[in-house]
Amino acid sequence: MGPDRPRVVALKQGVQLPDIKPQTPVAALNRPAWLSREETFSIAEVAPLVGMAPTFITKVLGRRAQLSVQDVLTLLDQDAFSETFLPRSKVLDYLTTEREAPAADYQTTAAHLLIEGNVTEALDLLEPGSVQCVVTSTPYWGLRIYKDSKLVHWADGEECAYGHEQTPEGFIRHSVQILFQLRDVLADDGSIWWNIMDSYNTRTQIRGNAAEALRAMQGKDSKSWADHAARRYSAGHSYLKDGELSMIPVQIAQRASRIGLFVKSLITWAKTSSMPEPQNSRVSRGSEFVIHLTKTRTPKFDREAYRRVTPALGGRNIGYESDKLADVWVLPTSSGKNGHGAQFPTALPGRCIALSTAPNDLVLDPFVGSGNSGVAARALGRRFIGIDVSPQYIGIAEAAISSVPQSGFAAATDASTHQELPMTGEL
Incomplete structure (x- = not known):
């Protein structure tokens, strides 16, 4: 197996996910x-x-x-x-538990590398300080059943697939645990760009992708409540009421600061189109968030890339964005090809990569999905590592990244260079 082919890590078989019942456990420090x-x-x-x-x-x-x-x-x-x-009751248990030291057989790449595995295990394969930029769109809490979901044993004692925790606090803890691990592989002047959307504490069926949800809103879903593979309930939380916003992105950002990261920005991604929502008691959502995190106060940051890079790879979206790089990004949504339920557009990771890396720097996406971040990294002339639990998405990402015919910073900034980008059209 060559150094730039996907590395396959042995995994448990995919599991049938349970219903989500957000009942806050009663627990205290002994x-x-x-x-x-x-x-x-x-x-x-x-x-x-x-x-x-x-x-x-x-x-x-x-x-x-x-x-x-x-x-x-x-x-x-x-x-x-x-x-x-x-949680408070688990801190001393964690400190006094013996953990195996990660193997020193680190993985790297001269172009791109895809790793099939749970992110908590796969991050041990990367050399400390080797990653200049982490950019990812994580699973969202209780919104999707992802292909090939695997159980992960988390530091707080919960065993579940990421994004399928029983409470929003569990999802927040697990997100911060991943960020804690990412601190070690991130370069001192590197950046983490964490795309996340909030979830409402509502009673709902959990579907596989946005297309399924849209069909249901249009009255085209004949399944009953019991027919769905998993459902989310809303009763039993210590304070969240039925129909209330969980406030997940802000809590992840606050906790990231408490593990020692700098919260540089909480960016609003204003979508040019979004899913309809069948509700009459609140405004509809048309945005997500990108949390920009760093290890130092002054990370590597190329502000001029916003004006220099073409729009398909995250440059200024002319007609929607001003010449000032601000904390509201107006970018299109992805077409969601290949059945992936939560793709982000190539322009979003492209902007993050262009702002915080130089050519040949290493970019990491710990939830690579269908590979849009890898497409952007290759087109910008950066090295790339992607991680995903799904062998199907690893294959889709490999095909997408490999199909970018020309890699290099010049191609991303020269309007006269013709370059086809999968999932976004031509550059």
């Missing part, structure tokens, strides 16, 4: 069980788990080389404590 424990931990280990900066931990506890279990309990008692990817 303090007496920890009082006699003698383990110690570094501040760097503890800080992202208690949602505090190392400097604040020093303010609370004073200067010390290692923190005891009692020190961690003191931090968990602070008003400043805030959950990141573990």
Whole structure:
């Protein structure tokens, strides 16, 4: 197998996903069980788990080389404590659990590489600090049944497919756990661009793609409630009411800050078209969000790429966007070919890549889907690694990326260069 062919990681078989019943579990920290424990931990280990900066931990506890279990309990008692990817009751369990060190047989590529596997496992295959840009559109909570869904055992103890958690808090925790792992593979001046849409806490059938949902809205779905493979209920949450917005994107951004990342921008992606919504009590949604995260205050950032790159790869959308690069991006939606339920347009990852990388830098999409981010990376002359649990989407992405006939920054910026881009038309 050549270095730029898809690497196949052994996986469990796809699973039948259960209904989602967002009942908040009743749980609390069992303090007496920890009082006699003698383990110690570094501040760097503890800080992202208690949602505090190392400097604040020093303010609370004073200067010390290692923190005891009692020190961690003191931090968990602070008003400043805030959950990141573990609930309060699980922090010490996580700190005292032995974890295998990742193998040093890292994967890289001179062009593009696709890895079939769960993202929590596949990220261990990448060398620390090797990725300049992460750009992805993640699964959304409780909205889709994705092909070849696999169970993941998460740090908070839940075992489920990503996007099919029983509560929005579970989805937020798992998103932040992935971001925590991405910190290690990201270059010091790199960027993460995290595309996410919010979900309403409503009682609904969970469908495979937007086309199925549209047919249902048009009265063309003959399935009854019980006929659907999975359903989402709305009762039992500790505070969310039926029909209420879950506020997921903002909570992911807040927790990303608490694990040590910089939240540079919360960008609104204003879609030029969006799905109709059969409701009469609120405005319809026409936007999603892109969270821009970095490891440092001053990451690599090429602002002029907005004016220089062609619109198909994320340059200024003339007629919709001004000459000023702002935090509202007016970009078209994807046509959703190949049966993928949540594609984003090539222009969106193209813009993120162009703004935060240089030619030959390495771009990563941990949820590559049908490969639009890889298409943009190749057309811009960047190296690319994509991860997905679905062998079908790995094949679709490979075909799409390989079909870009010319790779290079010049082709992306020279209007006289003719280049066909799959799923977007010509450049």
